[in-house]
Amino acid sequence: MATLTQPPATEEPTALGYVETRGLSKHFGDVRAVDGVDLCVMEGEFVVLLGPSGCGKTTLMRMIAGLEKPTAGEIYIAGERVDDDVPPRARGIAMVFQSYALYPHKTAFQNIAFPLEAAQVERSTLRRKVQWAAALFGLDRLLDRRPRQLSGGERQRVALARAVVRDPKVFLLDEPLSNLDAKLRAMARFELKQLQRQLGTTTIYVTHDQVEAMGLGDRIAVMDKGKIRQIGTPRDVYDNPADTFVATFLGSPPMNLVEQDEHTLVGFRPEHFLPREVFGEEPDLVTFRLRVREVEYLGSDRLAYGYLEEERRSDQPVIAAVPITITAPLAEGEVYEFAVRRRDLRFFDARTGLRKPAPR
Ligand SMILES: Nc1ncnc2c1ncn2[C@@H]1O[C@H](COP(=O)(O)OP(=O)(O)O)[C@@H](O)[C@H]1O
Ligand SMILES: [Mg+2]
Structure with a gap:
């Protein structure tokens, strides 16, 4: 069973996670x-590494897989320390990269069978396993085709089937869906999640796409500049970001951050804006005026880009998302009253960017 809590710290640390890194650099x-x-990734858990391009996601995965030697730190897989001398083949890991290289002259069947052949698996077992993996990914009728006779999505599924067929202890998936178009990607995401639940294989999945991360992860580890800034359930990291980086990396449009005073930033999400027509006499609201500069119609919402209209300043940009079901007027150049519930405000240290408790 996946568990979502970190193990308690002990005096003498032992590897408690199924995949664990300590001080890895x-x-x-x-x-x-x-x-x-x-x-620390628990057995059966699906953890997503989320961060911008260049933040170190691939390098972290390559170290876990044994393809890159760490400068410092330790790696444990299933309780065994692997970073010093366990070669990639012996780590029980299947890795799928963004550029999943299939053998162009082999059929889908031969591509999927390749790791089993390399491991000299007996012929009838091999056939049974390839057919099982092909069925999982809906490839049954495509097994005789070569890569160039397959669509991008089908090739991707062959690469995933080739990873699954080895019955690995751990999946490392590095942006495996990024070559698919948006519609196919949403479908593939759903299928991948179902499959991981069914197999129960511990999975680390890399993406720079926050929607993918929110949809897939039991937990999300948000990375920036080589460090994990926060790790938690999608709800944790979205609702209670540990710092302004996490607050603005998750969410589209991102969390608004405005200066309250020289010490404090106040954060609130675009979807937490309540138009005058909605908030009525509700208690515990913070009200303000928004000068609208631009309105975008997105089908599900209208986005209002504007500035907070305050007595002392009017240079703080904010974005409000108003669901299309709310028929409040929203015109460019006008000033409107909005409110945010006090419980939806988040506070951050203006200097360090770290989250701090709400002021009393
Ligand atoms: N083999 C390498 N030699 C030198 N720099 C590298 C090498 N691999 C990665 N880097 C650098 O390390 C940083 C992290 O890269 P990477 O792990 O690929 O990030 P991500 O996968 O998050 O985009 C980047 O600044 C990248 O340029
Ligand atoms: Mg990468």
């Missing part, structure tokens, strides 16, 4: 690609 010259990462 990789430096390339002056570049700290991965910088002191402590990650």
